[in-house]
Amino acid sequence: xxxxxxxxxxxxxxxxxxxxxxxxxxxxxxxxxxxxxxxxxxxxxxxxxxxxxxxxxxxxxxxxxxxxxxxxxxxxxxxxxxxxxx
Amino acid sequence: xxxxxxxxxxxxxxxxxxxxxxxxxxxxxxxxxxxxxxxxxxxxxxxxxxxxxxxxxxxxxxxxxxxxxxxxxxxxxxxxxxxxxxxxxxxxxxxxxxxxxxxxxxxxxxxxxxxxxxxxxxxxxxxxxxxxxxxxxxxxxxxxxxxxxxxxxxxxxxxxxxxxxxxxxxxxxxxxxxxxxxxxxxxxxxxxxxxxxxxxxxxxxxxxxx
Numbered sequence: 001x002x003x004x005x006x007x008x009x010x011x012x013x014x015x016x017x018x019x020x021x022x023x024x025x026x027x028x029x030x031x032x033x034x035x036x037x038x039x040x041x042x043x044x045x046x047x048x049x050x051x052x053x054x055x056x057x058x059x060x061x062x063x064x065x066x067x068x069x070x071x072x073x074x075x076x077x078x079x080x081x082x083x084x085x086x
Numbered sequence: 087x088x089x090x091x092x093x094x095x096x097x098x099x100x101x102x103x104x105x106x107x108x109x110x111x112x113x114x115x116x117x118x119x120x121x122x123x124x125x126x127x128x129x130x131x132x133x134x135x136x137x138x139x140x141x142x143x144x145x146x147x148x149x150x151x152x153x154x155x156x157x158x159x160x161x162x163x164x165x166x167x168x169x170x171x172x173x174x175x176x177x178x179x180x181x182x183x184x185x186x187x188x189x190x191x192x193x194x195x196x197x198x199x200x201x202x203x204x205x206x207x208x209x210x211x212x213x214x215x216x217x218x219x220x221x222x223x224x225x226x227x228x229x230x231x232x233x234x235x236x237x238x239x240x241x242x243x244x245x246x247x248x249x250x251x252x253x254x255x256x257x258x259x260x261x262x263x264x265x266x267x268x269x270x271x272x273x274x275x276x277x278x279x280x281x282x283x284x285x286x287x288x289x290x291x292x293x294x295x296x
Binding site: 014060063 | 156157170171219233234235236241
């Protein structure tokens with residue numbers, strides 16, 4: 001199944017126009033009391049969800065926007081909400 | 087002191103009939119054997135500006151209101167203004183007398199950084215269809231409108247100015263370094279439709295007819 005992604009500026013486009021930016025992991029951890037281990041976890045560790053996850057994408061060949069979408073990693077289809085089911 | 091010279095990144099392998107020197111550019115007004123269309127015109131000498139500010143809605147470049155929605159464009163007095171996103175607009179000077187660079191720091195002149203081409207004629211969309219998956223004839227959008235996307239696999243800004251039969255045409259910009267391959271790709275795609283290079287006069291006439 002070809003991946004399509006909905007850019008907030010340009011609308012629905014071919015997935016090949018975009019660059020994947022990784023899972024959405026929430027805000028950057030507070031630097032106070034931040035240990036090298038917890039920083040390493042934040043940067044490198046992923047949940048690798050088999051299902052719907054929120055992730056970052058960059059519209060490389062288009063408007064240059066960074067944004068998040070929800071995608072079902074088992075079907076490679078974009079979802080409107082994290083709870084969306086087939 | 088020696089005069090400066092500005093060079094277009096585009097060079098057509100056809101003989102110019104009439105050349106005009108303008109603002110240090112050599113502008114070809116007409117080529118030999120331009121045919122009956124469609125045409126490809128190099129507009130790289132035409133001034134292009136980038137306007138970027140957090141307060142874009144309050145700006146009126148050259149007295150023209152910027153469209154509210156990204157992807158919308160407006161053509162007024164030979165100036166084409168395209169809303170790119172919430173904070174950015176591109177401005178193309180398509181026709182008329184030279185424009186004066188606005189003094190505000192939000193404006194950046196990007197003329198020399200990009201290549202600027204016009205493709206005009208009835209079969210323009212058949213040619214574009216061979217080079218991009220974007221729908222330049224989208225009936226749900228009012229002309230002129232902007233696409234930011236791949237054209238011949240190169241990130242471009244492409245504006246459909248008209249989709250009315252013989253007035254049909256698009257203008258596109260991309261990074262200057264792609265000029266030669268972009269022109270080769272467009273001419274190759276347009277070969278079966280009789281696409282030929284043309285001088286600036288074709289665009290001036292076209293813009294005034296819109």
